[in-house]
Amino acid sequence: MKKIFFLSTISAVILMASCKKDLNQVPISNSTTATFYKSPSDFLQGANAVYADLHNYPVRLLNMSEIRSDNIYGVSVTVRDWDPVNDFSPSLAANAYVTEAWATDFNGIFRANTLLDQIAKNGSFIGSALLATRLQAEAKFLRAFYYFDLVKYFGKLPIIDHPVTAPEANTINRSSVPDVYKLIIADLQAAITDLPTSYTGVDVGRATKYAAEALLAQVYMAKSASNYGIEGPGTGSNEWNLALPLLQDVINSGQFAFNPVYSSVFSYTNQSPTTNKEAVFDVMYTSGISGSADLYGASFPWTLAPNTYFLSIKDTKSNGSLEIIPVSNDLANSYAAADTRKAFSLYTAGYTNAGTTEIRPFFKKWLDITKIPTASRFDWGINYIAIRYTDILMLKAECILHGAPGAQGDVDAIVNQVRTRAGLPSVSGVTLDQLFDERRREFADEGLRWFDLQRSGNLLTIMNAWIAKEDAQKAIKPVVANYVIYPVPQTQLDAAPGLYSQNPGY
Template sequence: MKNTAFYIVALLAVLASCTGDLNQVPISSATTSTFYSQPNDFLQASNAIYSDLRGYPDRQLNLSETRSDNLYAVSDGGVRDWEGINSFQKSIAGNVYVSEAWSTNFNGIYRANVLLDQLQKNGKLITDVSLKTRLEAEAKFLRAFFYFDLVRFFGKVPIIDHPVTANEALSIPRSPVKDVYTLILSDLTFAATNLPETYAAADKGRATRYAAKAALALVYMTRSGPTYDIEGPGLGLNEWSQALTVLNEIIASGKYSFLTSFTNIFSFTNENNAEVIFDVQYANGLTPVVGGTFPWVLVPDTWFQSNGKATQGGLTIRPVSVDLLNAYATADTRKAFTIQSGYTYNGVAETRSFVKKYVDLTKVPTNNRLDWPINFIVYRYTDILMLKAECILRGATGGTQADVDAIVNQVRVRAGLPAITNVTLSQLLQERRKEFVGEGSRWHDLVRSGQIETIMTAWIAAEDTQKQMQPFQKNYIIYPVPQAELDTKPGLYTQNAGY
């Protein structure tokens, strides 16, 4: 749980007012000159950028987890927004989850651009040179973070690296993915060099240089994924060795370690543990509310009611796929913690399963479903280790099959499973699936792996018992440009193929 003052500032800062996605209008010069008058103003501006991370976990659950073969999210309680995501419907350009991904990320980019602009113009007000450099590095990390999220979901997006007026924004087209990556890599390289390794307790949760390195490694790996002949996140590059180098730097730092208990990674009483490299931080009981909502996103309301708790907002069940359930061995201790296998409500048995990874029934907010106090881990040490194994299997120099086996078996033993040898890429992908289910990584893993067409096609054929899903097409690897963006200035953007 984050320091209270950090969150109050983050949501009440002058710069925290919403801005339109295309309407990248800078704060008026009068307001800017009034606001940026002392070092603390720049800190508030930095906090305002972090505040745009609040919905990041929900987005990954809605657009990555629900899109993947982890869930068969066909609703039996009315039409739900997630059904079009799960079923590969072509008419989702107006979907609220798709629109949120575009607008919130660009809002964060806008705020980062304003801070970077003001650091350049008024940075002399900050006499602490190290603080000024750190704020620049934080802003660049977050700008890269938001842009990477956009690239993975939409492919081409407009590059806006400075504050622009509304009219200027209306003339900025989408740029090729490779050009967006150029900005991302530049920002992350600066951040990885200039961010501190750690922070004092009051600033816990800010990006460190190892958070930047984790993001940098994942960018290298994502760029190295196949293109699928679409303008998506993969460029078919062979940057597995570059990624491995960065991952090894995180491991060699000694700042993080592998917890022996899987459940303790996600404990409400063990936040900021040794596994956590970067997370989205929440605090409860504050005004305005700055808690999380992601714990209940994949959880049906009737389950909370069956346990004597108030409804939270997850509505009807988004069932875990039979394929995922069958992937767990009987002895795998991760399954019971991650997945609720049925329950009874008002005397009626619900036999389907759902993801409950972030729910502790003793911690359910009593007054506000928007106020869960658990942090969402974006990058954790187990992920770094398994990404290292993936790079080695992809041919990165500096690793061996023995290294891969050791990493995977460390994860398996923690889960109560026997060791295996000669781990393949497909086995690693399956092990990642069981380890990170509910963390929003599955869709991105499938895309990066090059196996998404084969896996999703076979999965739909076996899983779609209600015949609700469209046949998988490679165009569905990315989402459509939100219809609101197309309508803002007709002709500025071209809709992604397949929608």
């Protein structure tokens, strides 16, 4: 397994440190961009630094998509950072998760801009036009990846497509969502043209043409969805027919495959992208690097699992969340008795710690208690599949149901492939509502649910019906259209007072 070397947030305009996926790399010291980019390895390290800001991406998905959705009923005894996310507080601007999302994604964007600028200015030092083109395409893919993540959370964004100083950044206002999408789409179209279809050796795991195609399809689909009357990720553009050929090209490539065993998709012994054919694009981690667990290892496996569970099995390294973040009864009860995904994804057996018994279920999809790290709870050794082949298939079905070329039989075949793997009988005449219902169970604990709800056009109806049924403590506020996206972080409003207006409702 390879690693993503995560770096603390720094100004990528001034400093560039390194992030290496191969195991024998040593980070460079603080070099200025003016003196750093002088050899091919410098540019490779610069590219790896852009990948580094993916390190917290899966944790963010779980905290801001899974917890926000009807998959979690997260009312805590002591107010935690996830509570206002789960209960739709209008006072989220200073929330740690919201602040991290904006800061980390933009740090990745700044690093990508720096790399692109240096390739333009000093690309002759790379020595290979082919490598220069590939690194440029990787930077554009990642810049698009970070901007797409941001637009789904925040709507309008400042468009920064070149290196800027901090004072300059404080003069750039937010642009409209359609304009943000123009940059994302242009970057991905360029990446598709110039990225290789596969890699060998230490480069395995970098963005490929097929990862870029899959991401662009997701962009068109998010853009096509309902706008809910706000300036969020949906624009009602109805571009499902643009997404479908991209998804089909990934399918036709032959490089990826539907794993017939659900648990194997998430196995710690099936981590290489060359063997795990479900992985179209991974965020990669490696455990056991002495003194560097926070840089190389993963923490997302326990993000939605409670520390008290780990204590109950005599693990004392404080793995797990401060309190239980329970799976909603609605989700737990939605699994058919024969559905094998429930037992794999949800811990439902209950446990006792310090004389207290907990019976509420929690997510455990990414946990293997035989693989608990010995050094640090931040050092789990499993990759996060950011783009999964099963998702490609189900997104294809979604496009067809929205009128893109294809037949009902194609949709049914995809859904039944997923259901058969889960031990369920076949169905026919699958509707969009049924497709999203199946997606909810298939991708539970993978951080997709909130974005699926955004795209479904039924987010408000589904969430408010769920609240009425689930919220016995009356802790969750009614969901209104403004809550489809998050507020602009208070740190950004304070950095340049008057530059940004807050998203309505916050």
